[in-house]
Each structure stands twice: as structure tokens, then as C-alpha cells.
Amino acid sequence: MTFRYNRPMFEYKILASQGRARAGAFSTPHGELATPVFAPVGTQATVKVLTPAQVEELGATLVLANTYHLYLRPGDELVREMGGLHQFMQWPHPILTDSGGFQVFSLAQARKVEKDGVTFKSHVDGSMHYFTPEKSIAIQENLGADIIMAFDECANPNDRAYIPKAMERTHRWAERCLASKTRTDQALFGIVQGGVEPDLRTASAKFISSLPFPGIAIGGLSVGESKAEMYATLDLLGGILPEDKPRYLMGVGTPEDLIEGVRRGVDIFDCVLPTRLARHHAAFSPEGRLNLMNATFSHDPRPIDATCTCYTCWKFTRAYLRHLISAKELLAGTLLSIHNLHALIRLMGNIRAAIIAGTFEAQVPDWQRQWRGNAEREPK
Amino acid sequence: MTFRYNRPMFEYKILASQGRARAGAFSTPHGELATPVFAPVGTQATVKVLTPAQVEELGATLVLANTYHLYLRPGDELVREMGGLHQFMQWPHPILTDSGGFQVFSLAQARKVEKDGVTFKSHVDGSMHYFTPEKSIAIQENLGADIIMAFDECANPNDRAYIPKAMERTHRWAERCLASKTRTDQALFGIVQGGVEPDLRTASAKFISSLPFPGIAIGGLSVGESKAEMYATLDLLGGILPEDKPRYLMGVGTPEDLIEGVRRGVDIFDCVLPTRLARHHAAFSPEGRLNLMNATFSHDPRPIDATCTCYTCWKFTRAYLRHLISAKELLAGTLLSIHNLHALIRLMGNIRAAIIAGTFEAQVPDWQRQWRGNAEREPK
Numbered sequence: 001m002t003f004r005y006n007r008p009m010f011e012y013k014i015l016a017s018q019g020r021a022r023a024g025a026f027s028t029p030h031g032e033l034a035t036p037v038f039a040p041v042g043t044q045a046t047v048k049v050l051t052p053a054q055v056e057e058l059g060a061t062l063v064l065a066n067t068y069h070l071y072l073r074p075g076d077e078l079v080r081e082m083g084g085l086h087q088f089m090q091w092p093h094p095i096l097t098d099s100g101g102f103q104v105f106s107l108a109q110a111r112k113v114e115k116d117g118v119t120f121k122s123h124v125d126g127s128m129h130y131f132t133p134e135k136s137i138a139i140q141e142n143l144g145a146d147i148i149m150a151f152d153e154c155a156n157p158n159d160r161a162y163i164p165k166a167m168e169r170t171h172r173w174a175e176r177c178l179a180s181k182t183r184t185d186q187a188l189f190g191i192v193q194g195g196v197e198p199d200l201r202t203a204s205a206k207f208i209s210s211l212p213f214p215g216i217a218i219g220g221l222s223v224g225e226s227k228a229e230m231y232a233t234l235d236l237l238g239g240i241l242p243e244d245k246p247r248y249l250m251g252v253g254t255p256e257d258l259i260e261g262v263r264r265g266v267d268i269f270d271c272v273l274p275t276r277l278a279r280h281h282a283a284f285s286p287e288g289r290l291n292l293m294n295a296t297f298s299h300d301p302r303p304i305d306a307t308c309t310c311y312t313c314w315k316f317t318r319a320y321l322r323h324l325i326s327a328k329e330l331l332a333g334t335l336l337s338i339h340n341l342h343a344l345i346r347l348m349g350n351i352r353a354a355i356i357a358g359t360f361e362a363q364v365p366d367w368q369r370q371w372r373g374n375a376e377r378e379p380k
Numbered sequence: 381m382t383f384r385y386n387r388p389m390f391e392y393k394i395l396a397s398q399g400r401a402r403a404g405a406f407s408t409p410h411g412e413l414a415t416p417v418f419a420p421v422g423t424q425a426t427v428k429v430l431t432p433a434q435v436e437e438l439g440a441t442l443v444l445a446n447t448y449h450l451y452l453r454p455g456d457e458l459v460r461e462m463g464g465l466h467q468f469m470q471w472p473h474p475i476l477t478d479s480g481g482f483q484v485f486s487l488a489q490a491r492k493v494e495k496d497g498v499t500f501k502s503h504v505d506g507s508m509h510y511f512t513p514e515k516s517i518a519i520q521e522n523l524g525a526d527i528i529m530a531f532d533e534c535a536n537p538n539d540r541a542y543i544p545k546a547m548e549r550t551h552r553w554a555e556r557c558l559a560s561k562t563r564t565d566q567a568l569f570g571i572v573q574g575g576v577e578p579d580l581r582t583a584s585a586k587f588i589s590s591l592p593f594p595g596i597a598i599g600g601l602s603v604g605e606s607k608a609e610m611y612a613t614l615d616l617l618g619g620i621l622p623e624d625k626p627r628y629l630m631g632v633g634t635p636e637d638l639i640e641g642v643r644r645g646v647d648i649f650d651c652v653l654p655t656r657l658a659r660h661h662a663a664f665s666p667e668g669r670l671n672l673m674n675a676t677f678s679h680d681p682r683p684i685d686a687t688c689t690c691y692t693c694w695k696f697t698r699a700y701l702r703h704l705i706s707a708k709e710l711l712a713g714t715l716l717s718i719h720n721l722h723a724l725i726r727l728m729g730n731i732r733a734a735i736i737a738g739t740f741e742a743q744v745p746d747w748q749r750q751w752r753g754n755a756e757r758e759p760k
Contacts, residue, residue, distance in 0.1 A: 044707045045700075051434075051714060053691065074678065074703040082681060082699055090695045298454065301462060311433065315470045319462055320425070323454040327424045330710060334431060 010187040010214045012246050016356045020238045020265035023355035026215070026246050028094045028146035029185045030086060031061070035246060035267040036352055038258060038344045039064045039096060041275065044073070045089040047341075048275045049334045052090045058310060058342040059349065062094045064270040067139055067149075068103035072124050076142035084144030096270070098250070099136045099149040099177075099191070102219070106154075113153065115169070133176040141183050147248075149217060150177040152191040157225040163195040170219075171207050178211060189215040189248060196221075196229040198236055205240040216241055217248040218266070222257070222377060230257075234264035241265070255284060255347055255371035259364060262351050269348075273377065274340030278333050280379035281325050284343040288373025290318075291380070292336065297322040310342035311335075347371070390567040390594045392626050396736045400618045400645035403735035406595070406626050408474045408526035409565045410466060411441070415626060415647040416732055418638060418724045419444045419476060421655065424453070425469040427721075428655045429714045432470045438690060438722040439729065442474045444650040447519055447529075448483035452504050456522035464524030476650070478630070479516045479529040479557075479571075482599070486534075493533065495549070513556040521563050527628075529597060530557040532571040537605040543575040550599075551587050558591060569595040569628060576601075576609040578616055585620040596621055597628040598646070602637070602757060610637075614644035621645070635664060635727055635751035639744060642731050649728075653757065654720030658713050660759035661705050664723040668753025670698075671760075672716065677702040690722035691715075727751070 009027065016023045026033040039062040040047045040055060047055050047063060055063065065085060070076060082088045085095055104110050108120035108129075117132030136151035151173050155166035170193045181188050190213040194200030208216055218237060221230045234249070241247055248268035249261050258269055277283070281293040285305045290297075292304075300318035312321075312335040324332035347367065354360040389407065396403045406413040419442040420427045420435060427435050427443060435443065445465060450456060462468045465475055484490050488500035488509075497512030516531035531553045535546035550573045561568050570593040574580030588596055598617060601610045614629070621627055628648035629641050638649055657663070661673040665685045670677075672684075680698035692701075692715040704712035727747065734740040 044703075044709055046704060046709050046711045049429075049710045049714070051691070051711065052695070054431075069707075073707055074699070078679060078699065078703075081679065082697060088697070088700055088703075090700075299458060299461065311431070315432070317462060317468070319454070319458065320468055320470075323424075323458075323468075324426060327449075327453055329424055329426050330429045330713070331426045331431065333710070334429070334714075 009185065012215070012244065014243070016358070018355050018358060018360045019263065021262045021351075021355050021360050022265065022267060023352045024246065024267060026267075028187065030092060030094045030146050033062055033094050034352060036258075036262050036348055037062050037268055038348045039268065039270040040341050041066075041270055041272045042089065042091070043272070044069050045079070045085060047337075048279070049330065049337055054334075054338060055091070055341075056093070058338055059345045060093075060341065062096060062268070063091050064096045064098065065089070065143065065145065066103060067097045067100035067136065067143065068107065070143060071100060071139050072122050072129075076139040080142040080144065086144065094147065095145040096147040096248075096268075097140050097143050097145040097149065099151040100131055100139065101136070101149075101152045102154050102251070104131055113169075115172075133173040134180040137177050137180045137188075141181075141186065145186065147187045147189060147215065150174045150188060150190050150213075152193060152219055154193065154220045154223065155195060157195040157220060157223060157229070160195065160197065163193075163197060163200060167193045167200055167204050171204070174208060174211060178213070187214045189213055189217045191217040191219040191250075192237065192241075193220045196225045196233050201233055201236055202240060205237050209240065209242050213245070215246040215248060217250055219250050221249065222252045227257075227375075231260055231264065234261060234266065238265040254375050254377060255344065256368065256375045258344060258347060259351070259367050259371070262355075263364065274344055275337045277379050278336035278340050281332065281336065282379055283336055284340050284371070284374050286370050289376065289380075292318060292321045292332070293325045294322070304339055305343070308339065308343065309346065310339050312339040312342075389565065392595070392624065394623070396738070398735050398738060398740045399643065401642045401731075401735050401740050402645065402647060403732045404626065404647060406647075408567065410472060410474045410526050413442055413474050414732060416638075416642045416728055417442050417648055418728045419648065419650040420721050421446075421650055421652045422469065422471070423652070424449050425459070425465060427717075428659070429710065429717055434714075434718060435471070435721075436473070438718055439725045440473075440721065442476060442648070443471050444476045444478065445469070445523070445525065446480070446483060447477045447516065447523065448480035448487065450523060451480060451519050452502050452509075456519040460522040460524065466524065474527065475525040476527040476628075476648075477520050477523050477525040477529065479531040480511055480519065481516070481529075481532045482534050482631070484511055493549075495552075513553040514560040517557050517560045517568075521561075521566065525566065527567045527569060527595065530554045530568060530570050530593075532573060532599055534573065534600050534603065535575060537575040537600060537603060537609070540575065540577065543573075543577060543580060547573045547580055547584050551584070554588060554591060558593070567594045569593055569597045571597040571599040571630075572617065572621075573600045576605045576613050581613055581616055582620060585617050589620065589622050593625070595626040595628060597630055599630050601629065602632045607637075607755075611640055611644070614641060614646065618645040634755050634757060635724065636748070636755045638724060638727060639731070639747050639751070642735075643744065654724055655717045657759050658716035658720050661712065661716065662759055663716055664720050664751070664754050666750050669756065669760075672698060672701045672712070673705045674702070684719055685723070688719065688723065689726065690719050692719040692722075
């Protein structure tokens with residue numbers, strides 16, 4: 001006879017905290033997520049150029065996939081037919097899907113935004129589509145991630161006149177997402193919007209916190225505002241959002257942003273930056289961001305970062321990486337992706353350990369020094 | 381105190397044979413090579429899109445790298461400076477380099493072929509270069525592979541008037557390669573040429589066999605002649621080449637060619653076909669060569685080959701592979717390369733086991749049936 005102990009699904013436990021920084025554990029159908037955590041992005045059901053085995057080896061626990069892209073290609077119905085996203089992409093650990101909202105407004109250049117939903121044009125084949133909150137939830141239920149997102153409208157933070165409208169719509173849609181959800185094995189997170197306006201952010205945080213979401217996402221940041229504005233907004237939210245729910249800062253970031261985010265109470269991060277940098281031949285390093293295409297590396301026998309424990313730094317010289325790039329060999333992208341993802345995941349592991357050890361704030365200046373020179377949000 | 385037993389370097393032992401098929405072991409500075417063996421090609425010091433760890437995992441023991449490419453980029457001096465090819469590309473097992481001859485005549489469109497050497501134009505930057513037998517050996521000594529090749533001239537098998545000249549030149553160059561070699565930790569193989577002319581092949585096989593090479597390569601096949609001509613040439617050579625040296629059939633190939641090659645006494649094979657097919661979305665399978673881009677696979681929940689034990693077939697559906705190809709995700713190339721290389725390496729492992737078990741000839745019809753439909757030497 002086997003005895004099965006059913007832990008409550010989506011329980012969030014804080015194991016230790018220091019200031020607003022928390023080390024926690026969030027239970028999901030595909031395992032317990034140690035937080036704070038950085039999630040590599042697997043937009044089209046693949047973390048670009050890496051096998052799931054490699055993603056696992058570099059220490060990732062949570063992977064993000066994009067609802068907008070998977071809806072268009074290969075289609076959420078097909079993914080469901082294939083047993084859901086975990087089975088389809090062979091990622092046995094937790095998965096998070098976004099709502100499609102951000103991409104509908106950015107990539108697809110939404111054609112018409114109405115009370116009920118958004119009409120948009122596919123970036124793949126130009127076909128027209130219509131998303132509502134209910135549709136986004138239905139797609140995400142087909143995909144079957146552990147953590148799913150409410151459908152929201154992310155407005156340009158510089159379009160201050162429009163932000164209240166987008167926020168109000170996001171609130172109505174959040175209620176509709178909650179109402180339309182049918183699966184009990186997915187944690188639906190609400191999304192706080194409101195740009196960088198303190199009054200709107202306060203109102204949005206209070207409203208979203210009042211709804212029965214098991215976790216809360218912070219949207220509309222790292223989309224054009226300054227770093228000071230982002231940190232100020234996180235400072236504000238840190239005092240409003242409920243302590244007992246995990247907080248997810250969407251689309252962030254850089255090593256510096258992870259450190260500053262955790263300090264302000266964020267538990268979950270994702271960003272395409274590490275893999276995008278890899279495609280631009282760039283690597284995070286304590287010397288600042290290195291572009292390995294640079295001829296100065298052609299005879300350099302050192303690894304990217306001598307203190308790094310990733311496969312790439314364990315095995316390969318800068319000279320070899322520079323050769324691969326120069327010879328247009330795709331292995332360069334694989335090895336740089338491994339390094340860049342590992343750098344953020346390892347930083348998160350160190351941050352979590354420090355919170356538990358009570359040394360987090362004392363170590364922040366060291367990390368800031370170590371990762372100074374890696375603050376840019378885009379490849380150069 | 382540690383006791384070190386020094387095995388003779390480059391000892392070739394035949395463990396079992398059946399007809400002309402042999403199962404052997406060839407000792408090299410980087411380990412004993414179980415033969416017959418199929419070597420993946422790592423032209424530019426990387427088996428395309430795979431990490432060395434992945435190449436190791438799929439069962440490869442010997443990897444080929446190209447002297448011509450590495451001389452041009454990153455340069456053999458640089459590779460030597462970085463500790464040699466094993467260290468540079470992090471392949472700890474045996475490596476074989478070709479002489480550059482084949483590429484000088486094909487890729488670089490040799491400008492002038494003289495008694496002493498060949499003037500050619502780089503396909504990378506159009507610069508002019510000059511290779512002699514001595515130069516090829518010097519480059520290969522800088523690269524530092526375990527098995528290196530004599531510089532040869534591979535003539536078009538249909539240019540029957542020119543073949544004797546190219547063969548004679550190859551013989552003179554073979555002697556000069558032997559004379560100019562300085563390293564004792566590399567096995568220099570001579571190359572038999574002579575097109576598909578029985579008299580010339582006989583003369584070339586006898587001459588090359590008379591020189592003190594620890595192994596013999598068969599060049600000038602799979603370059604435009606028919607399969608019947610190739611097999612007839614191998615039949616002829618099987619009766620002439622010395623039994624006690626390993627035989628390497630350069631640039632071959634398909635599953636069928638491996639089976640037929642082993643039957644005719646070949647021990648070592650290499651070919652770009654498995655990785656090139658992968659880049660064309662094609663996979664070896666018992667159903668024939670599959671093109672995974674085909675829409676018929678979009679809902680197919682089966683692996684490429686249900687009898688295959690590779691990572692790709694263990695984990696992923698045809699529907700997922702088709703999605704990756706359709707979404708232009710590079711992981712498709714990685715997963716198909718793993719499958720195609722594994723298919724040939726596994727076939728070789730089965731062939732070797734059968735030779736040792738004495739069941740090789742009895743199993744040939746099964747393998748022929750299984751791999752029927754995978755005979756084409758090029759992607760369609």
C-alpha cells in the first residue's frame with residue numbers, strides 16, 4: 001500500500017525574510033517552486049536552442065511560454081491533444097504562461113480594443129483574431145501550465161492619459177478571468193497595472209489584491225520607463241501587496257533588476273534578455289557585458305567568467321567561443337545561452353540562500369559590484 | 381606508487397571477423413577505438429549545433445575535423461596555442477583530421493596543381509594559399525588529432541584520363557608526408573586513390589600498402605560514381621589491403637553504405653549526411669527518410685522511430701518536431717542531428733556486436749530491410 005500525502009495545491013510558504021526580501025516555496029502540480037526564482041523564456045514551447053535536458057542541467061525550475069505565440073502556432077488545441085505543454089515540450093517542472101495580452105498589444109499591433117476584447121492581426125500570417133478574457137483563459141487551460149495569467153492591457157507608461165482606461169479595463173477583465181476559469185490545477189494570477197503613476201498603481205494593487213488570486217503579477221514595467229521609476233513603483237507596491245501571495249514581476253531582467261526586485265519583495269521573474277543576448281554574441285560577466293565576436297578575444301584562453309560554474313565556463317575558452325561566432329556556428333548561441341541563463345539562475349540561488357542565512361542585505365553591495373556593467377535591458 | 385602499463389600506440393587488434401567484416405580495437409592516445417565505427421563530422425571544430433556532451437551522450441567515440449577549414453579559421457597555430465584540438469573543442473576522445481586535399485580541390489576550386497603542391501583560393505575571404513604534403517602534415521601536427529591523413533589529390537571519377545596522374549601524385553605525396561612527419565603520437569594514414577578503374581585501384585592499394593602507414597584510407601569514393609561502382613571497388617580493395625591495418629572509407633555514409641562497407645572490410649566511416657539531413661528537416665527512419673516539415677506530421681503523436689533509443693525519440697513527438705521546424709526554432713536541428721547521428725552509431729554498434737556474436741551475415745537482410753528507403757546520399 002502506498003500512502004499519498006496531498007499537500008494543498010498552490011500553497012505559498014515564506015521560509016525566511018529580510019526587509020521585504022523573501023525566500024519561499026510555492027507548491028504546484030509539477031513540484032515545489034523555490035522562490036525567488038528566475039524563469040527562462042520558452043516563447044514557442046522551447047527555450048531557444050536548448051534541449052529541456054540542458055535547461056534542467058543549468059538549474060532552471062520554472063519555464064515561461066507565450067500564449068499568443070502558441071495559440072497562433074501550433075495552436076492550443078493541438079497542444080492539448082498532445083497532452084498539454086509539459087508533455088509537448090517535455091518540461092516536467094512548473095510552467096507559467098502569460099495571457100497573450102502583452103504580445104497582442106506589442107507584436108500584433110492590436111487593431112481594435114473594446115470593452116469585451118481585442119481584435120488583432122497575426123504576425124505569422126496576417127490573419128485576424130479576437131481575444132477576450134474568457135478566450136485567453138480557455139487557451140491557457142488547453143496549454144495546461146501550472147501558473148496562468150489574467151488577460152490584461154499593458155499601456156505605454158508614457159501615454160499618461162490612456163493609462164487609467166487600460167487599468168480599469170484590466171480590472172474588469174481580471175474579474176471575468178476568475179469567473180471563466182474551470183481547471184483547479186492551475187494558479188491564476190491577477191495583474192497589477194497603472195503605469196508609473198503612484199495613485200493608479202496604488203488603486204490597481206488594492207483592487208487586484210482584493211480578488212481571490214493565489215498570486216499577483218506586476219505588469220507594465222520594463223516597457224520604456226526609467227529604472228528609477230520602476231524601482232519607485234516596486235517600493236510602492238511592496239507596501240500594498242499581500243505578504244502571503246507570491247509576486248511575479250513580468251519581463252524583468254537584468255542581474256541588477258533581479259537584485260533590486262527581490263529587495264522590494266518580488267518572488268518570480270522572467271526575461272528573454274539572457275537568450276536574446278546570446279543570439280547577439282553577448283555574455284554577462286563581472287567585467288561587464290562581453291561581446292564575444294570582438295577580435296580581442298580571439299587568443300583569449302580564459303572562460304567567459306572564471307567564477308562561473310556553468311558548462312560553458314567549465315569547458316570552453318573565449319577563443320573557442322569567438323571562433324564559433326566568427327565561423328557562424330550555431331553552437332555559439334547554445335553555449336552563450338547556457339552561460340547567460342545560468343548566471344541569473346545562480347544569482348537567484350545565491351540570493352535565496354542569503355535570505356535564508358540572514359545575510360542578504362549585507363551581500364547586496366557585493367552583487368551590485370559584481371554585476372555592475374550588465375545593467376542594459378537590450379543588446380547593443 | 382602508480383603502475384603505468386604502456387600499451388603500444390596505434391595497435392590494431394581484430395577481435396572477431398566474419399567474411400571480410402571485422403570487429404576490432406584501435407588504440408590511440410585518447411582511448412581505444414572500437415571498430416567498425418562511424419565518426420560524426422565536426423568540420424569547424426564543432427559537430428554542428430551539438431555540445432560535446434551531447435555528442436558523447438549519443439554514443440560517438442571518434443570525431444572528424446577538417447584541416448582545410450581549421451587552417452583558414454581560426455588557424456592551426458591558434459589551435460596549437462590553445463592546447464590542440466581536443467582541448468580547444470573539448471572532445472576528450474579520439475579525433476581524426478583529413479589532409480585538406482579534398483576541400484582544396486572541391487570547396488576552394490584549386491587554382492594551380494603542381495608537382496610540389498596546390499595553390500588555392502580561400503572560400504572564406506578569397507585570399508590565396510599554398511598547400512604541400514609537408515604543409516598539410518605541419519598543420520595537422522598543430523591541430524593534434526590522433527589520426528591524420530596524407531595529402532592527396534581526389535580526381536573526378538568520370539575524368540578517366542586524369543585519374544592516373546592524380547593517383548601518381550598522391551603516391552609521391554604519400555611518401556613525402558611520411559618523411560615530413562615529426563610527432564609520434566599521431567597515426568598517419570595513407571590514402572588509396574585510382575577512381576573506379578580496377579587496374580589503377582589495384583596499383584594504388586598495393587603501393588600505399590607497401591608504405592609504413594598504421595592505417596589505410598580509401599579516398600575518391602562517394603564523389604559521383606554509382607553505388608555499384610563503389611561496392612565493386614571495395615570488393616577489389618578487400619582482397620588487396622593488408623588485414624592487420626584499420627581501413628577508413630572517407631566521406632561515406634548512408635545506413636546502406638555502412639552495412640555494405642563493413643561487409644567489404646571497412647572499419648572507419650565518416651559523413652556529413654546525418655547532420656546535413658537534420659538541417660534539411662530530414663530524419664532516417666525505418667519508414668524511409670522522413671521530412672518532418674511535412675504537414676502530415678503536425679498531429680502525429682509518435683516519435684520519429686519507435687524502435688530508436690536516442691534522446692529525441694525517447695522524448696519528443698513528430699508533432700513537436702514539426703512545430704519547431706514550422707516556427708523556425710533551431711532546436712529542431714539539434715534534435716534531428718541527435719537522432720540521425722545516433723541512428724548510424726547505433727547501427728554500427730549492432731553491426732559490431734553481430735560480428736563478435738558471429739551473426740553478422742545472418743542479420744544483414746534485416747538491416748537492409750530496416751534501412752531501405754534511406755539510401756540517398758544527398759538531402760532532397
